[in-house]
Amino acid sequence: MPVSLLLIVIVAAPFLTALVAASFPSNARNAEAWLSGTLSLALLAIALSLYPQVVDGGVVRSEIEWLPSLGLNLVFRIDGFAWLFCVLITGIGFLVVLYTRYYMSPKDPVPRFFAFLLAFMGAMLGLVTSGNIIQLAIFWELTSLISFLLIGYWYHRGDARDGARMALIVTATGGLALFAGLLVIGHIVGSYDLDVVLASGDTIRNHPLYTVALILVLLGAMTKSAQFPFQFWLPHAMAAPTPVSAYLHSATMVKAGVFLLVRFWPVMSGTDGWFWIVTFSGLITLVIGAYAALFQRDLKGLLAYSTISHLGLITTLLGMGTQLALVAAIFHIANHAAFKASLFMAAGIIDHETGTRDIRRLSGLYRLMPFTATLAVIASAAMAGVPLLNGFLSKEMFFTETAEFDPNMFVNLALPIGATIAGMFSVAYSLRFVHGVFFGPPPDKLDKVPHEPPALMRRPIEFLVFICLAIGIIPGITIGPYLATAVAxxxxGDIPYYSLSIWHGFNLPLVMSIVALVGGALLYVALYRYLNGDRDGTPLLHRFRGQRIFEMVLVTVTGRWARALNGIFGTRRLQPQLLIIVALAVAVGVLPLWGRVDPLVAPPTPFDPVFAFIWLVGGACALAAAYQAKFHRFAAMILLGGAGLVTCMTFVWFSAPDLALTQLVVEIATTVLILLGLRWLPQRLPNVTMDQKVRDRFRRYRDMVIAGVAGLGLAVTAYLVMTRPAIDGISSYFVENAYSQGGGTNIVNVMLVDFRAFDTFGEIAVLGVVALIVFSLLRRFRPASESVGKPQQQVVQNAFDTDTPERNPGDTIAAYLLVPSQIMQWLFPVIIVVAVYLFMRGHDLPGGGFVGGLTMSIAFILQYMAGGTRWVEDRLRILPVIWIGSGLAIALLTGLGSWLFGYPFLTTYFQYADIPWIGRVPLATALLFDLGVFLLVVGSTVLILIALAHQSVRAPRASRAARRSAEAETGGAN
Amino acid sequence: MELVLAIAIGVLTASGVYLILRPRTFQVIIGLSLISYAVNLFIFSMGRLRIDAAPVITHGNTDPSAYTDPVPQALVLTAIVIGFAMTALFLVVMLAARGFTGTDHVDGRD
Structure with a gap:
């Protein structure tokens, strides 16, 4: 497989496998572990196989066109540093998968967990291999999002939900800042390609926008890596299952922040801004984290603060800006991942076996679980920086760098002193972890007797501890070449001179190490009683809790401010909202044109009094409808239809036969629709009190003015456009190609089913969705109580029937509709023929799927009107949902069909065929698509109208049921 | 003719806008329908007014100047159908709201 393809596989495979993992049954722990483990190992193998290409500063790139018009490509690139991260992500990923298999209880739904874990792996791999900085920002946010899902895995727990939310808000907000920062960098450099950016260090550093970009990028990095003042989210993220803590919140995701700092180190570091912000944010985090870690009761809390502290160490190193500090930082990234992941896993085992993570309740576990204890002791020693372990080496390098002479007195003192103090605390908390849990008297406060976990659950820890030892004892052989590759x-490709040996002679850094080790041990002894007491929280610091500030901000912004804004601008009333919308629309329309309107010119088409007359009628209808809509709904509906008919005639007049046909049938369907609805509206009689009248009159006049302005504005705009010559747009293309490419002479129809078929497809989907919504809304429809009874007219008619001996109830209505219903029944086949005719000729002459479909549905509706719902349904079975489904399916399949022949979606094929008796018939696949439209329109319209018509059948039943349940309730209350 | 149509569009818009600012759901539904007539005519008129130039190719003549602009017509055709769907949906929401709240006021309470 070509190398560039491997790069894409490495990112895509975890996401695809996550989909597979999500589909497993919920107790498939073994299958999930096999799947995820195999994938991680395979990806690790791919990563390892890429090593020869990235050694000595080599870069492997792979590009996919993404948005070439914007100069954006998906770029996957891997260099030595990204390679190191890939190995960490996949390698530790594998160990975590193995561990998870035994950690998760059979009750936990594992498919969700493994799917998220794999997706996270993919996001992280995508992040480190991004060769395009926008792509980097996307994967960055993806890691925040999946981290949210993983922290909240046990979403029934409040702390998990809160921790997940806090982590998401902090890191995703940082991610947005990062995105903005990367856009600024892209703007400065003129390219979003990482290689171009990395080659433009001087341009970036000397640009006036450098500080903006720096602050934004640092916001992203520091929130992600939990650096002061954003460190507070990480301890709360410990509500996640322990494998997640081990993987995301120590080994990989929180390292994304420092990854970013390293990535942009060559182009952004070395300035004063970088030095002061990064170094001192790191130093403060380092000290505070180590200090707070000592006072945690919770094992995972201790490890979380320790992680914060170690990330601070890495950040401090990156802030210093020397190449040796960079080497130390990268080295510590790898070292920390190894020992901290193993410690988290050990903490998880302890939690699993004893049922608690409270250090004060634990003691003497060494006797009960000697293997785990030994492993945890070694890993803690690495964390404390004891010689012959990997932590010692990078910490020595860190001390060496802080002890470098700096002309600035403050820096010269703050760095080494801060580093030594933090070192002391880290020794103390490591001691606390080891001594508090494994030594001392046997545990007596536990609910169950702990014992060693399954051997396979221990294997990941054993492996990581082995790495710690191997790097610590023979660093030159084990890590040397890979570290060099990452630095390169x-x-x-430019590697500074550094030495990985354990013994550098007796020098200041060694003294600092000794002070830290001895001082830390003394500190632990001195604080021993205090730490095991009942006092909670970190002394001095517990008042300044980032979490509380965060929650305060959250409450203020999303609660108080939102409510205040809502109080000022929000309203639950529709009328003011519509008023504002209309007023804004008018303003937006008027402002750009104000004072810039050319003088009006005479209309180009000659005046026709007949046309003026029909619009005199149409306009009168519209105004009268507006006047009557409140008290005379039926009249308003008829008047609305009048305006619609005049609109329809206008379409005929000005060469739009298709529009006219559609308008006409829609007019009929709308009228039927409103007729069916009218029955359920309350009777409204004009009676208003005096004071309301004054206020209402004011409102009416105000609205009339607004409506007048809106109408005038639209009229003037329309006139101005119509009296100007047309611009040559895309229309001529359609006219010229409708027949040669679409195979039809009706240009409008060819556009609908061919050129713009994708739009039409979307529109029929909308129509289908609306029909289904109408249907489902009406299923739970409860009419108002006063509308349940029969309408007034029917009551009168039925009363007459009952009073007259020779008549049966219902005779009068039947007599009223006798002639129309006969005609409607006879017309049924005629209308269907017309509908099919309109549909068939649509491609060449006015007609088509929409018109045909609407006509067909009118045929059905007329039967309902003529015979009544029950009569029709006894004789005719209409399944509108099937019509909708098959219409959509036919349209979709027609579109997909063109793929079979290698053409884009919805490409048309056409041919004329000679059919005996009928003659030459155009046969285009567009006709098939139009058939889909036809069926869907029939189905949707019929579904909507029938659903409404059914209400009069269902309503009495529903109201009886409602009355019964109401009676039951009152009966229960008594 | 342009003047007549422009005034017609204005009258339809004004009636519609006045109605959507009214408090009763039925008024709003009629108002929306009137506005959609106005908007459809407006979009249609953007293709300029031509008489006897329906966009149906006759005698193989594919000269664009022989026909009226088909693009606004295609847009308006689907707009008419979607407008119908909108009316239907609004009508049903209106009925449901009336059933739930016992009033036909747009805010669900008088």
Missing amino acids: GVLD
């Missing part, structure tokens, strides 16, 4: 990746 960042520094573009």
Whole structure:
């Protein structure tokens, strides 16, 4: 497989496998672990196989066109540094998968967990291999999002939900800042390609926008890596299952922040802004994290603060800006991942076996679980920086860098002193972890007797501890070449001189190490009683809790401010909202044209009094409808129809036969629709009190003015456009190609079913969706009580029938409709023929699926009107939902069909065929598509109208049921 | 003719806008229908007014100047159908709201 393809596989495979993992049954722990483990190992193998290409500053790139018009491509690139991360992500990913198999209880739904874990792996791999900075920002946010899902895995727990939300808000907000920062960088450099950006260090540093970009990028990095003042989210993220903590919140995701700092180190570091912000944010985090870690009761809390502290160490190193500090930072990234992941797993085992993570309740576990204890002791020693372990080496490098002379007195003192103090605390909390849990008297406060976990659950820890030892004892052989490769990746092949040996002679850094080790041990002894007491929280710091500030901000912004804004601008009343919308629309329309309107010119088409007359009628209808809509709904509906008919005639007049046909049938369907609805509206009689009248009159006049202005504005705009010559747009293309490419002479129809078929497809989908919504809304429809009874007229008619001996109830209505209903029944086949005719000729002459479909549905509706719902349904079975479904399916399949022949979606094929007796008939696949439209329109319209018509059948039943349940309730209350 | 149509569009718009600002749901539904007539005519008129130039190719003549602009017509055709769907949906929501709240006021309470 070509190397560039491997890069894409490495990112895509985890996401695809996540989909597979999500589909497993909920107790398939073994299958999930096999799937995820195999994938991680395979990806690790791919990553390892890429090593020869990235050694000595080599870069592998793979590009996919994404938005070439914007110069954006999906770029996957891997260099030595990204390679190191890929190995960490896939390698530790594999260990975590193995661990998870035994950690998860059979009750936990594992498919969700593994799917998220794999998706996270993909997002993280995508992040580190992004060769385009926008793509990087997208994967960055993806990691925040999946982290949210994983922290909230046990979503029935309040702390998990809160922790997940806090982590998401902090890191995703940082991610947005990062995105903005990357856009600024892209603007400065003129390209979003990472390689171009990395080659433009001087341009970026000397640009006036550098500070903006720096702050935004740092916001992203520091929120993600939990650096001061954003460190507070990480301890709350510990509500996640322990494998997640081990994987995301120590080994990989929180490293994304420092990854970013390293990535942009060559182009952004070295300035004063970088030095002061990054170094001191890191230093403060380092010290505060180590200090707070010592006072945690919760094992995972201790590890979380320790992680914060170690990330602070890495950040401090990156802030210093020397190449050696960079080497130390990268080295510590790898070291920390190894020992901290193993410690989290050990903490998870302890939690699993004893049922608690409270250090004060635990003691003497060494006797009960000697293997786990030994492993945890070694890993803690690495965390404390004890010689012969990997943590010692990078910490020595860190001390060496802080002890470098700096002309600035403050820096010269703050860095080494801060580093030593943090070192002392880290020794103390490591001691606390080891001593508090494994040594001392046997545990007596536990609910169950702990014992060693399954051997396979321990294997990941054993492996990681082995790595810690191997790097610590023989660093030159184990990590040396890979570290060099990673450094070369960042520094573009240029590796500074550094030594990985354990013994550098007796020098200041060694003294600092000794002070930290001895001082830390003394500190632990001195604070021993205090730590095991009942006092909660970190001394001095517990008042300044980031979490509380965060929650305060959250409450203020999303609660108080939102409510205040809503109080000012929000309203639950529709009328003011519509008023504002209309007023804004008018203003937006008027402002750009004000004072810039050319003088009106005479209309180009000659005046026709007949046309003026029909619009005199149409306009009168519209105004009268507006006047009557409140008290005379039926009249308003008829008047609305009048305006619609005049509109329809206008379409005929000005060469739009298709529009006229559609308008006509829609007019009929709308009228039927409103007729069916009218029955359910309350009777309204004009009676208003005096004071309301004054206020209402004011409102009416105000609205009349607004309506007048809106109408005038639209009229003037329309006139101005109509009296100007047309611009040559895309229309001529359609006219010229409708027949040669679409195979039809009716240009409008060819556009609908061919050129713009995708739009039409969307529109019929909307129509189908609306029909289904109408149907489902009406299923639960409860009419108002006063509308349930029969309408007034029917009551009168039925009363007459009952009073007259020779008549049966219902005779009068039947007599009223006798002649029309006969005609409607006879017309049924005629209308169907017309509908099919309109549909068939649509491609060449006015007609088509929409018109045909609407006509067909009118045929059905007329039967309902003529015979009544029950009469029709005894004789005719209409399944409108099937019509909708098959219409959509036919349209979709027709569109997909063109793929079979290698053409884009919805390409038309056409041919004329000679059919005996009928003659030459155009046969285009567009006709098939139009058939889909036809069926869907029939189905939707019929479904909507029938659903409404059914209400009069259902309503009495529903009201009886409602009355019964109301009686039951009152009966229960008594 | 343009003047007549422009005034017609204005009258339809004004009646419609006045109605959607009224408090009763039925008034709003009639108002929306009137506005959609106005908007459809407006979009249609953007293709300029031509008489006896329906966009149906006759005698193989594919000269664009022989026909009226088909693009606004295609847009308006689907708009008419979608407008029908909108009216239907609004009508049903209106009925349901009336059933739930016992009033036909747009805010669900008088």
